[in-house]
Amino acid sequence: MSDIPFTEPQNDTAIFLSGVSVRYRLPNEKVASLKEYMIRLVQGKVRFNSFMALNDVNLVVKKGEIFGILGRNGAGKSTLLKVISRVLVPTRGRVWISGMVSPLLELGAGFHPELTGMENIHLNATLLGHSRKEITEKIPEILEFAEIGDFIEAPLRTYSSGMFARLGFSVATAWRPDILILDEVLSVGDAAFALKCADRMKAFRESGATVLLVSHSVTTIQSLCQRALLLEHGYVVEIGSAKEVSEKYSNLMLGK
Numbered sequence: 001m002s003d004i005p006f007t008e009p010q011n012d013t014a015i016f017l018s019g020v021s022v023r024y025r026l027p028n029e030k031v032a033s034l035k036e037y038m039i040r041l042v043q044g045k046v047r048f049n050s051f052m053a054l055n056d057v058n059l060v061v062k063k064g065e066i067f068g069i070l071g072r073n074g075a076g077k078s079t080l081l082k083v084i085s086r087v088l089v090p091t092r093g094r095v096w097i098s099g100m101v102s103p104l105l106e107l108g109a110g111f112h113p114e115l116t117g118m119e120n121i122h123l124n125a126t127l128l129g130h131s132r133k134e135i136t137e138k139i140p141e142i143l144e145f146a147e148i149g150d151f152i153e154a155p156l157r158t159y160s161s162g163m164f165a166r167l168g169f170s171v172a173t174a175w176r177p178d179i180l181i182l183d184e185v186l187s188v189g190d191a192a193f194a195l196k197c198a199d200r201m202k203a204f205r206e207s208g209a210t211v212l213l214v215s216h217s218v219t220t221i222q223s224l225c226q227r228a229l230l231l232e233h234g235y236v237v238e239i240g241s242a243k244e245v246s247e248k249y250s251n252l253m254l255g256k
Helices: 034-042 077-084 117-127 132-146 149-153 161-172 191-206 218-224 242-253
Strands: 013-027 048-062 066-071 092-097 101-104 179-183 210-214 227-232 235-241
Touching (some): 013 077, 013 210, 048 077, 048 210, 048 235, 066 077, 066 191, 066 218, 066 242, 077 092, 077 101, 077 179, 077 210, 117 149, 117 161, 132 161, 179 191, 191 210, 191 218, 210 218
Parallel strands (some): 066 210, 101 179, 179 210
Antiparallel strands (some): 013 048
């Protein structure tokens, strides 16, 4: 189902995908080492199976939207996010993105378990492209949002999953990006933390930022998103209001 009412991005467009497809090629037999793989490749003995992770995806997301993405495991959600994040180049199709993208594809990505929370704040924020001065100025806000107290000076390996989630989200959202991508972030942590995350996303929307939110929770999608997309086997099943797409996803999960 096409979601493109025009052939070119408009002034209010944040994300524009036209005919985007991604093909993965996987060896059809296990190779013990990279050396063996290269030898077999040169000899022409490596056989591949290919499959389409995304099939002709058309999508327009406007600036200031909180846009939901639903789909079963293996539907192509992660591949779609990687394409939008510019981590993955599609096999074919056009991808047009307006502004800086901050992908939170995994909470705490870039964190090191042996470093303290404070050390990881500096490490992660540096990886996101921020200067030492910018990081120092943001630390009080990050600590206030994370609410992990004295554990900020403890190694990350001592953190609970909830503490890890709070710190990861706090660092990733301390600076307002043009486009924020969140993959199953709200499924980790307690209800109070999820509410704080939701409030911050709404504040981003009000300031003009765009949020892509992947979640298996139809309640979360309906409460936070204006529109949503449903993926199945790499195909776009439907794009529409969050309520309509959530209902279709629920029916799909129930086998209807």
